[in-house]
Amino acid sequence: MSNELIINANTEEVRIALLREKQIVEYHVEQKGNQFAVGDIYLGVIKKLVPGMNAAFVDVGYEKDGFLHYLDLGPNIRSLIKYTKEVIAKRQQSAFLKGFSLEPETDKMGKIEEVLQKNTPILVQIAKEPISSKGPRLSCELSLAGRYLVLVPFGDSVSISKKIVSREERQRLARLVSSVKPENFGVIIRTVAENVDLAEIEADLQNLLAKWKEGFENLRNALPRQKIIGEVGRVSAILRDMLNDNFDNIVVDDKLLFDEIKGYIKQIAPKQEKIVRLHNGKGKIFEVLGIERQLKGLFGKNVPLPSGGYLVIEHTEALHVIDVNSGSKSTSEENQEATALNVNLEAALEIARQLRMRDMGGIVIVDFIDMKKAENKRLVYQKMKEAMADDRAKHTILPLSRFGIMQITRQRVRPEVNVATLEDCPACRGTGKIGASIVISDVIEQNLIYLIEKNNEKGIRLVLHPYLAAFFTKGGLLSKRWKWFFRYGRWVKITTDSSLGINEFYFKNKQDENIEI
Known part of the structure; x- marks a missing residue:
């Protein structure tokens, strides 16, 4: 099964599409300069204690204070507070915890006012990014994620992913990691560490310790609300968590990002460095590979299923609702039960894909087509579990109820991804009326004459909607383009972009820069 990562970067954001067999299974948008990403560690200031909620509100520099619940403090919160104070006061001379005297663990049933004090500094990690009107969700159980390991300061245990089932392999990994881990640091061994040799695991551990040391240096001179340790970017995080031998291509259209990704791959998986490619084509990468078209078709309210059924997806503040409809498939099977089963099985695969692609979290209610047989309900339940097995977000799936309703909860750590599929007409700006569309050809020709005769531009490229491009090239x-060539002695390249409105266009010069007119 082939996997491809396609990355489109511009001045404002980075768009990331994970393709499996040429179909989008995950889509992420990362704003450049984005703060408060999951995994970032900040030096916060406790602004308010709320005993009734057994929680605190912490100022980390966002417009809304972050929320920190008592259960997210972790058992070693007193050791963390002590370490933070010692480092800020420059009494702690080493980043590492050898010889550091850990404080007693806190009681799980304790009160937050017994542990924290107002207006004091505290190290916190972003557990959930700001969503809607809420500030970030915070945790004091700090962890640093690497390729094979997760480093947990102020712990001492070695935990192993449950997905590693071989008893011999679990014992081997526990023995190896216990032999190299430093004092007062816990370690979680990730699934990808299975069958990896000690040298690679130890190198990953040293990278994490170097990251912790860098955070220590930042903390020594930090001001409140300052970022102490930053998580890797969304692209690197996806590669770190998902890169395996099944990846065929990583294609990026930005040279700086290409160099960054190539360097990161060389660090974590040198044998796969050759799969990273730079897109040099004139067309937009998402347009050339058909991703733009897929996004427009998959992010709407109605999502078609291959055999004629469709999903209706509604979003509310409290939950997401998905309705499964048979559509034109209702007469293609022997009986109603068979039709319902086949559409529901097909819908389960698409729903799992939609949850990952839109990063939908919280409560999801799915209204499947009614089925009478208990065995068929079990088949749909099993299909949904199998389809979501590769989902990296924590989730829980309940069997279908008597009414054909399935309830799903899925971890939400970032705002839901959304792609606008309904657009204001670029010509009328939503008024419902436009000037004569045929006039746009005259406008383009006038601009072209200006660029050729007044600016003496060479190597001009015209970018416009496919329908409009056909008007000039057929x-x-x-054709119009050949007439331009005979009249002005310049060949004008024409590139299509279906993301443009039907009468939108722009010109690019020889250096592939937009030409201002």
Whole structure:
């Protein structure tokens, strides 16, 4: 099964599409300069204690204070507070915890006012990014994620992913990691560490310790609300968590990002460095590979299923609702029960894909087509579990109820991804009326004459909607473009972009820069 990561970068954001067999299974948008990403560690200031909620509100520099619940403090919160104070006061001379005297663990049933004090500094990690009107969700159980390991300061245990089932392999990994881990640091061994040799695991551990040391240096001179340790970017995080031998291509259209990714791959998986490619084509990468078209078709309210059924997806503040409809497939099977089962099985695969692609979290209610047989309900339940097995977000799936309703909870750590599929007409700006569309050809020609005769531009490229492009290119030697060539002695390259409105266009020069007119 082939996997491809396609990355489109511009001045404002980075768009990331994970393709499996050429179909989008995950889609992420990362704003450049984005703060408060999951995994970032900040030096916060406790602004308010709320005993009734057994929680605190912490100022980390966001417009809304972050929320920190008592259960997210972790058992070693007193050791963390002590370490933070010692480092800020410059009494702690080493980043590492050898010889550091840990404080007693806190009681799980304790009160937050017994542990924290107002207006004091505290190290916190972003557990959930700001969503809607809420500030970030915070945790004091700090962890640093690497390729094979997760480093947990102020712990001492070695935990192993449950997905590693071989008893011999679990014992081997526990023995190896216990032999190299430093004092007062716990370690979680990730699934990808299975069958990896000690040298690679130890190198990953040293990278994490170097990251912790860098955070220590930042903390020594930090001001409140300052970022102490930053998580890797979304692209690197996806590669760190998902890169395996099944990846065929990583294609990026930005040179700086290409160099960054190539360097990161060389660090974590040198044998796969060759799969990273730079897109040099004139067209937009998402347009050339058909991703733009997929996004427009998959992020709407109605999502078609291959055999004629469709999903209706509604979003509310409290939950997401998905309705499964048979559509034109209702007469293609022997009986209603068979039709319902086949559509529901097909819908389960698409729903799992939609949850990952839109990063939908919280409560999801799925209204499947009614089925009478208990065995068929079990088949749909099993299909949904199998389809969501590769989902990295924590989730729980309940069997279908008597009414054909399935309830799903899925971890939400970032705002839901959304792609606008309904657009204001670029010509009328939503008024419902436009000037004569045929006039747009005259406008383009006037601009072209200006660029050629007044600016003496060479190597001009015209980018416009496919329908409009056809108007200028169809007809061979009788086409508009050939007439321009005979009249002005310049060949104008024409590139299509279906993301543009039907009468939108722009020109690019020889250096592939937009030409201002």
